[in-house]
Amino acid sequence: MREGDLCTLLRHKLADRLPELSPLIDEFCAAFSSPQVLPKKTVLIRLDDASTHLHFILDGTVLELGEDDRGQLTVNQDYAPGEFVFNFHRHLTRLPSKTVYQCVTPTRILTMDQDVLESFQKKDGFDEVFFVIQQHLLTQVRAHFQHLLQLSPIQHYIWIFHHKPWLVEALTRNQMAAFLGISRATFFRLLAKHAPNE
């Protein structure tokens, strides 16, 4: 993933409106920070965070972690290169975040400050660009839901093993169990029974 790919991604989706939106896309892409490398365990969005910075991952993995009512770990979503990270709870409910977004590997990201994003939201035509970003967010969330619904936990793990091998390395066993929606004990039983062949 290269920095220019963010522009390519937006242009590709908005091709039918180019060149009308082209200057706005250029301006939007240029408004992101220079790439930053964040060490593993850096928290991008904290608990009770009301920020709305928009992040775009170039390299690395970010996890959205939380706790349920019983204090059990939850892993709501993973974010990989080419994906946007956004304070979902704030975006969807206008309430502060109930989860923590943490880098689980060294992560290279571009960030757009919330004030800059807000200024873009007042510009004509930006709601169309923002729709493309939302399309990507929907695709990410929908894919995770469909995996949870359609695959058994072990099928899901094997799918991750083959399609997102970096997650197997980056997540602790506790996090992987929570990501699959099963207890740690069940996850260990499944691993013992069906360890994928490398």
Added chain:
Amino acid sequence: MIGQVTHQLVPLFGSQAPALKSGISALAAQFELITQVSAGEQVWVSGEEKPILYFNGDGILAEFSSHQRSMFCQRIIPPNTLFWSESSFLLWQKTDTYMRCKKASKIYGVSGHKVREITAQYGMGYILANTLTKMDIASYRNRSKDLCLLLPVDRLRKTIQSSPQILSSISRDELAKYLRISRSSLFRAINSLHNA
């Protein structure tokens, strides 16, 4: 029908709805009868181009996704509500699900092209598209959370509370897959709710 569609459209424009009243009325007026479906018939199948914003009359529909020859119920469309194919209407791809009628209904709709035309004409921007996408994101996040965290009986209770018609609309097998539990766990959960 136009009144019911307007009633569904207004909240999607939030605080801007009063200023966009004429645009909303124009959009509602564009909905036309597309088909009448009976139980078992499909509104769309996977692989079609259906960039349409639909309105379900007084029947019930269920959306299924397919994986390894199994069908998984993803959502129920209650009577008198708007619905759409996310992959086609919002993501600009072909449909990747099946929308099946569970109780006979009249299906109305307006093409995405027409929606674009009217929203441009009335200066409504992408409010509608952004709101529908936001709603879908919220719905998937909530469903994923429920699938990961809730016990089978709690998943069933929550589902019945949010979609009371679900028990009479889909088969027990489909309901088990909707809740991501086995049939035996579903029957235990039903008994447990019944006894409580």
